[in-house]
Amino acid sequence: MTVNECHPNHISHKIPVGISSCLLGENVRFNGGHSRSTYCLGPLSEYFDYKQFCPEMAAGFGTPRPTMRLEGNPDQPRLVFSNKRDVVITDQLVNSNERYLDNLPELDGYIVMKNSPSCGFERIKVYQENGHPHMKRVRGLFTQSLIDRFPQLPIEEDGRLNDPLLRENFLLRVFAHHEFRNTVLNDLTMKNLIDYHSRYKYVVMAHSQPFYKSLGRLLSGQEKRPIDSLAEEYFTQFMQALSRPAKRKNHCNVLMHLVGYLKREVDSSVRQDILDVVEQYRRGEVNLTTPTTLLYHYLKLYGSEYVKEQRYFAPYPQALGIRNTV
Numbered sequence: 001m002t003v004n005e006c007h008p009n010h011i012s013h014k015i016p017v018g019i020s021s022c023l024l025g026e027n028v029r030f031n032g033g034h035s036r037s038t039y040c041l042g043p044l045s046e047y048f049d050y051k052q053f054c055p056e057m058a059a060g061f062g063t064p065r066p067t068m069r070l071e072g073n074p075d076q077p078r079l080v081f082s083n084k085r086d087v088v089i090t091d092q093l094v095n096s097n098e099r100y101l102d103n104l105p106e107l108d109g110y111i112v113m114k115n116s117p118s119c120g121f122e123r124i125k126v127y128q129e130n131g132h133p134h135m136k137r138v139r140g141l142f143t144q145s146l147i148d149r150f151p152q153l154p155i156e157e158d159g160r161l162n163d164p165l166l167r168e169n170f171l172l173r174v175f176a177h178h179e180f181r182n183t184v185l186n187d188l189t190m191k192n193l194i195d196y197h198s199r200y201k202y203v204v205m206a207h208s209q210p211f212y213k214s215l216g217r218l219l220s221g222q223e224k225r226p227i228d229s230l231a232e233e234y235f236t237q238f239m240q241a242l243s244r245p246a247k248r249k250n251h252c253n254v255l256m257h258l259v260g261y262l263k264r265e266v267d268s269s270v271r272q273d274i275l276d277v278v279e280q281y282r283r284g285e286v287n288l289t290t291p292t293t294l295l296y297h298y299l300k301l302y303g304s305e306y307v308k309e310q311r312y313f314a315p316y317p318q319a320l321g322i323r324n325t326v
C-alpha cells in the first residue's frame with residue numbers, strides 16, 4: 001500500500017477495527033439485548049471495517065445469562081456470576097479470550113463497551129467479601145488481555161467517544177497506526193521509517209516536546225541497531241506521545257512554526273491575518289479547523305512539498321468533522 005493510499009482523505013479502503021459485538025446492535029448482552037452505538041454504526045462505519053467479538057458469548061455463557069462481576073484482589077480479580085458467587089468462571093473467559101487473541105487479524109484500533117467486567121476500558125468495580133467495591137478500579141478481563149498483547153493498539157470505550165478531545169485523539173491514533181503498519185512495517189526500510197517520521201513530525205510536536213526530541217534523536221543515526229528493533233522502539237515512543245490529546249497551547253506553537261514555512265512572497269498582512277486567527281484559537285473563540293484550514297490554504301499555494309505533506313493538516317478524514325469540535 002502506498003503513502004497516498006493511506007492518506008486519510010484519499011483512503012480507498014476501510015480500516016480494520018475490533019469492536020464489542022453489542023455496540024453493533026447484536027443481541028449478545030446478558031439480558032438478550034444490545035448496546036447499539038449510533039456513532040460507530042453511523043459516521044465511523046464509513047471508514048472502519050469492524051471485526052466484532054463478544055468475549056462472554058465466545059466463552060460459551062450464552063444469552064440471556066446472569067450478570068457477572070469481578071471479586072477479590074483487584075490485581076488478580078476473579079469473575080463470578082452475581083447470583084452464583086461460589087462458581088469461579090475466570091478461566092473459562094480468559095482461556096477463550098486468549099484463543100481469540102492468538103488468531104486476531106491485524107487491526108488498527110479497538111472500540112469496547114463500558115462498564116463490562118469483560119470489555120470495560122476503565123473503572124470496573126472489584127467487589128470485596130463485605131459486598132463493597134474496592135477503591136481500586138480495573139479494566140475488563142478481555143480488554144486487559146488485549147492491551148497486554150497489543151500495547152500500541154489504540155483502544156477506546158464507546159462512551160468516551162462522546163468527548164470531543166478523546167474522540168479526536170482516538171481517531172488520530174487509529175489512522176496513524178494504520179499508516180505505520182502499511183507504509184513502514186510492510187516494507188521495513190530506514191527510508192520508509194524516516195519518511196513516516198517526517199510526515200508526522202508536527203503531529204508529535206503538538207502532543208509532546210520531549211517525545212518530539214527523543215524520536216528525532218532515535219532516527220538521527222547515532223544509535224546503531226537493527227531496523228526492526230529501531231522501528232519497534234520508534235513506534236512505542238510515537239504511540240506514547242499520542243496517548244493523550246494535544247493541548248491548545250501546543251497546537252498554537254505548531255501553527256506558529258508552520259506559518260514560518262510560508263514563502264517570502266506572501267504578503268505580511270496575510271501572515272498577520274493567520275496569526276490573528278491562531279490567537280483566536282488560543283483564546284478558544286474558534287475551533288482548530290479554522291487556523292489549520294486557513295494556513296493550509298496558503299501553504300498549498302506558497303509552501304514547500306515537505307510542509308504540504310504534513311499529516312498535521314489531515315490526520316483523519318476531513319468529512320468526519322473532528323476538528324470542528326476541538
Ligand code: SF4
Nearest residue numbers: 020022054113116119
Ligand atoms: S460488553 Fe462485551 S461481553 Fe458484554 S455483551 Fe458486549 S461484547 Fe459481550
